[in-house]
Amino acid sequence: MAHGSLPPGGVRPTSRDVARLAGVSQATVSLVLGEKWRGRVSERTADLVRDAARELGYRPNLAARNLRLGRTRTALLVVPALTNEFFARVYTGAAAVAAEHGFGVVLYPSPEGVGPARDPFASARAALDGVIASSMAAEALTDIRGSDLPLVMLDSDPADPGAAAHVNLDxxxxxxxxxxxxxxxxxxxxxxxxxxxxxxxxxxxxxxxxxxxxxxxxxxxxxxxxxxxxxxxxxxxxxxxxxxxxxxxxxxxxxxxxxxxxxxxxxxxxxxxxxxxxxxxxxxxxxxxxxxxxxxxxxLPAERVGERGMSALLAVLEGRPPGQGDLPVELVARGSSAPAPVG
The missing domain is CATH 3.40.50.2300 (Response regulator)
Known part of the structure; x- marks a missing residue:
């Protein structure tokens, strides 16, 4: 085995450390540990990589790996509250599209409303393929998604640069x-x-x-x-x-x-x-x-918002451009409006 410098004690090893110790590129490490090496690198090289990973105690970054491979097939839908029917309907639309593609959607009402949302479990990033957020800002999702998970924003500022896709109503x-x-x-x-x-x-x-x-x-x-x-x-x-x-x-x-x-x-x-x-x-x-x-x-077609949001996330995960254009809305005139009183 070609030995390079080991990471300092107490520091979690990275794929770069594995590559250095095995004497190969990071791309080769990714292929071997992702079980995509056959026909692309030799068996001897694959053994070198695996031996180096074991020696260093290296564990792949599950968040990044799941994002690439779609292993969890789970999306998190973050909403400001469950007391508003609009968000329940958004979830219904997202879940319907997700089910068609073998995905699940976990609904998470942020404890802080539209403010910063806390990570709902030990490490959401390791258990998710992406995040969809309704009526929130990208910066409010930092604790959940970090820099690893793609974010699709619904009914939110289209100028916010933190999202991979936006789905808005007009x-x-x-x-x-x-x-x-x-x-x-x-x-x-x-x-x-x-x-x-x-x-x-x-x-x-x-x-x-x-x-x-x-x-x-x-x-x-x-x-x-x-x-x-x-x-x-x-x-x-x-x-x-x-x-x-x-x-x-x-x-x-x-x-x-x-x-x-x-x-x-x-x-x-x-x-x-x-x-x-x-x-x-x-x-x-x-x-x-x-x-x-x-x-x-x-x-407001809330179910369509959810459908478009999940479809946009799937497109991002597959490397396709998400759909564009705001969803139309409709005036419904009922009994609470009438001609202005005279005087």
């Missing part, structure tokens, strides 16, 4: 559709009940609404942030409607959950939806048709 167009719907009904005084969660998708909604209304000279909008739950939305709306100034004729909500809270606030103040105030949502959750009147909202 959120801005959804807000434009909603704004145009309300403007056509004669609304000019708006409240934007905005999610207090810091997230790219909510920032896009705010910018799109401001841009759409900015071209209408007599339109005014007041932004009111609220935590993403019905009770907080109700309280924020009650404070806003009870405050000074002209009453808004339309409340544009970032989410159906916020819209449900806004509807409760309107009724508690003795007003009517939509006769006195129109209220609109975003997402088209099951909640949208459970409230009365049913919500006018933007339908």
């Amino acid at each position: 959120i801005a167009d959804g807000m434009r559709q909603m704004t145009n719907h309300l403007l056509a009904l004669g609304h000019r005084r708006f409240v934007h009940l905005a999610s207090a969660v810091t997230s790219w998708t909510f920032d896009v909604r705010a910018r799109a609404l401001a841009t759409a209304l900015g071209s209408v000279p007599d339109a005014v909008v007041r932004t009111v942030p609220a935590p993403l739950d019905v009770g907080s939305a109700r309280e924020a709306t009650e404070r806003t409607l009870a405050g000074p100034g002209a009453r808004p004729t339309a409340i544009v909500c970032d989410d159906d959950i916020l819209a449900a809270g806004a509807c409760k606030a309107v009724r508690r103040l003795g007003l009517r939806v939509p006769e006195d105030i129109s209220v609109t949502g975003f997402d088209d959750l099951a909640l949208a048709t459970a409230v009365e009147p049913e919500l006018t909202t933007i339908r």
Whole structure:
């Protein structure tokens, strides 16, 4: 055996150390330890590599090896929470495509919401082929994926450089559709009940609404942030409607959950939806048709997001370019929006 320098005591040996000790290239080490050497290197060379690996106590990097070979056939889907139906539907779509390709999807709600996600088990990188993250930033996934695992980001900033692929909805167009719907009904005084969660998708909604209304000279909008739950939305709306100034004729909500809270606030103040105030949502959750009147909202194809996300990860793992283009969204007009009241 050709002996080179051994790694210092206490330092985990690398494939480079094995190559040096065996007197071969790192590529040869990879072929032998990956059981792809037959017909490419001699039996004697393969023995040299295996002997060197045993002598050094070398163990292959499972994360990198699994990524190359697809051995685990498992993807991790990270979401900010399980309390929102949208993410459950994303999982349904991802799992369906995964099953068609012999993959499994593990669903992981980040304990920190959209903040940094902790590694869910001893070493996620050694047990996964890739990570899919919905409505989060790439930097929040560092502890899970390190630099080894490919990341596909869903409903997230397409300018974020940490992802191998992006799958987005046309959120801005959804807000434009909603704004145009309300403007056509004669609304000019708006409240934007905005999610207090810091997230790219909510920032896009705010910018799109401001841009759409900015071209209408007599339109005014007041932004009111609220935590993403019905009770907080109700309280924020009650404070806003009870405050000074002209009453808004339309409340544009970032989410159906916020819209449900806004509807409760309107009724508690003795007003009517939509006769006195129109209220609109975003997402088209099951909640949208459970409230009365049913919500006018933007339908997001959450299952398609999951399907496209898993398909993109499979493409990355296979060295193919992932699909491009935002998924279209759709205005669903229901009973919570109506012509603006006169006066």
